[in-house]
Amino acid sequence: MEAPLVTALQNPIGPRITDDLPGIGGEIKVEPAHFVVEEIPLYEPCGEGQHVYVRLQREGWTTRALLGRLQQLFELEEVDVSCAGLKDKQALATQTFSLLLRELDEESIARRIQEHLPVDVLWVRRHRNKLRQGHLLGNRFRITVLDTQEQALPLAQRIERALQERGLPNYYGPQRFGLGGDNALQGLQVLQGKGPKVRWKRRFMLYALQAALFNLWLAERIRRNWFGQLLKGDIAKKTDTGGLFEVEDLEAEVPRFRRGEITYTGPIYGHKMRWPEGEPGAIERAILEASEIQPAQLKRARLDGSRRPGRLLLDDLQIERAADGLRFSFSLPKGSYATTVLREFMKVESDLPEE
Numbered sequence: 001m002e003a004p005l006v007t008a009l010q011n012p013i014g015p016r017i018t019d020d021l022p023g024i025g026g027e028i029k030v031e032p033a034h035f036v037v038e039e040i041p042l043y044e045p046c047g048e049g050q051h052v053y054v055r056l057q058r059e060g061w062t063t064r065a066l067l068g069r070l071q072q073l074f075e076l077e078e079v080d081v082s083c084a085g086l087k088d089k090q091a092l093a094t095q096t097f098s099l100l101l102r103e104l105d106e107e108s109i110a111r112r113i114q115e116h117l118p119v120d121v122l123w124v125r126r127h128r129n130k131l132r133q134g135h136l137l138g139n140r141f142r143i144t145v146l147d148t149q150e151q152a153l154p155l156a157q158r159i160e161r162a163l164q165e166r167g168l169p170n171y172y173g174p175q176r177f178g179l180g181g182d183n184a185l186q187g188l189q190v191l192q193g194k195g196p197k198v199r200w201k202r203r204f205m206l207y208a209l210q211a212a213l214f215n216l217w218l219a220e221r222i223r224r225n226w227f228g229q230l231l232k233g234d235i236a237k238k239t240d241t242g243g244l245f246e247v248e249d250l251e252a253e254v255p256r257f258r259r260g261e262i263t264y265t266g267p268i269y270g271h272k273m274r275w276p277e278g279e280p281g282a283i284e285r286a287i288l289e290a291s292e293i294q295p296a297q298l299k300r301a302r303l304d305g306s307r308r309p310g311r312l313l314l315d316d317l318q319i320e321r322a323a324d325g326l327r328f329s330f331s332l333p334k335g336s337y338a339t340t341v342l343r344e345f346m347k348v349e350s351d352l353p354e355e
Contacts, residue, residue, distance in 0.1 A: 009184040012177060012212035014219025016344050017169050017227060018162045023347020024155050026148035026325055028339075029090045032059035034144040037087055037338070038094040040137040040331065049128035050102045052109055057094045058119040063087050064200075066119070067097070073116055074099060074109075084136040085334060088175060094122070098131035138333040145346060146325040156319050156326055159345050166228055167263075167311040168344065169218055172211035173337030183208035191297045206301055210268050217266045217287050218310050224283075227311065230257040233278030234264040235307055244307060246277060260313045270305020271298045312336060 029035045045053040058066060063086045071081045080100035087093035101109060106124040114121050149155065177183045187209025189195035190202050221227055230236065234247040239261060247253050247264075256262045267273060267284045275281050298305065317330040330341060343349065 008216055009188065009209070009212050010177075010181045012184060012215040013171050013174060013343075013349075014169070014215060015222050016347070017166050017222065018159050018344045019347075021159050021162060022155055023159075024145065024148045024152040024326065024345050025348060026145040026152070026346055027348075028143060028145055028342060028346075029088075030146055032090055032092045034146065035088065035091040035338075036093075036142040037091050038140045039084060039087075039096060040140060041096060042084070042135045042137050045125040045127035047126055049126050050100060051127050051130050052099045052101045052104075052106065052124060053127050053131060054097045054099060054109065054113065054124050055094065055122040056097065056113070056119045057092065057122060059092045060089065061119075062089045063095070066117075069117055070097060070099060070113070073112065074101060074104075076100060080130075082131050082133070084131055084134065085139075096131060098127070100130070134334060136334050138331055138336070139338075140331045141329065141338045141341075143328045143338060143342065144322050144325055145328065145342065148325045152326050153319065153321060156345050160314075160317060160319060163314055163317070163344060167313055168341060169222065169227065170309050170312050170336055171215050171218060171340045173339040174349070175337070175339065176208050176211045178208070184212035187212075188291075188293070191293060191301055206303060210270070210303065210305075213269055213287060213291060214266050214308055217284060220283055220287065221266070221310065230254055230262075230264055231278065231280050233276045233280045235274055235276045235280075236262045237265050237307065237309055238262055239309075244274065260315075263309045263311050263313075265307035266310040268306040268308050269293070269298060270303040271295050273305025274307060308335065309333070314341065317341075 056066075063083060067081050067083065071078060076099060081097065083095060083097045085095070087095055099109070106126065110121045110124045113119065174181070183205050186195050187205035187207070190205050191209070195205060196202055230247060230250065230253055232247055232250045235244055236247050236253065236257070237244055244265065253262065264280070267287075269288055276284065312332070314330055317328070320327050328342065328345070332338065332341070
């Protein structure tokens with residue numbers, strides 16, 4: 001493996017879009033209450049069915065650890081306990097889990113969880129289907145940044161205006177790549193038949209590799225000054241319905257792009273991924289070729305591939321003074337990272353625990 005590729009995969013978070021503006025400094029996640037995240041559900045449970053949805057508020061837990069404790073508590077198979085998405089350990093998180101429990105009533109389920117686990121049960125309701133990965137619209141965040149500069153609020157307001165005009169790069173956050181930053185490299189080893197043996201760890205490392213390659217693509221788009229542009233051949237996504245289409249009539253689509261109705265997407269590499277045409281397609285193919293990953297390896301690893309928005313608009317961002325710092329409130333679509341927002345304001349990188 002060539003040294004430049006190793007370096008790129010270990011540091012796969014590219015330039016900020018507001019690097020021309022000074023940051024506010026500070027630090028985050030000093031304690032869980034400073035990083036509050038709440039899932040926005042894709043749908044509400046209907047009130048009947050063999051699956052039970054449990055809405056919990058917790059802190060100091062990884063999502064995977066809590067899944068394991070719920071499985072043990074109700075003596076279930078691993079496949080019978082699920083959630084819509086991962087949440088950081090160092091956070092005050094509200095999220096929903098689903099359990100396959102045909103017999104127990106909702107009150108008994110809530111009482112058992114409350115008695116045996118250090119979490120708050122907000123509600124328990126039945127539904128017909130299992131809650132699966134990705135079954136959420138997004139997340140709401142309320143984050144306090146401590147020990148900021150003296151003039152932090154006006155500095156933050158300048159950056160806010162810039163982001164409203166330019167948009168936010170939808171990078172995967174550092175949590176995806178682990179404390180040592182080597183998850184993506186381990187994913188490359190998995191493709192080569194090496195790496196961890198535990199199935200979920202192998203999948204996670206593969207997802208980290210996909211994330212790193214996406215970040216490299218997005219960084220290249222920024223370096224070419226194409227971040228704020230829609231290009232002919234792009235695979236665009238409708239922000240209301242999620243539908244994908246190829247940009248053929250650039251003149252017709254640019255006004256929709258500027259209004260935030262559509263955005264271009266980047267590669268989550270896989271053997272079934274939809275490729276763009278023209279210059280956008282050439283960049284994506286060049287990045288995959290530089291990684292020396294073969295399509296046959298992606299197929300063998302069962303990585304289908306998909307598309308991810310490259311540029312986001314922050315429609316509901318609010319900034320206010322807080323004790324010893326600033327408080328940021330905003331929402332993001334599923335799969336997007338609050339730390340990607342905050343790095344634009346802070347201009348410092350944080351050492352964050354792995355997802």
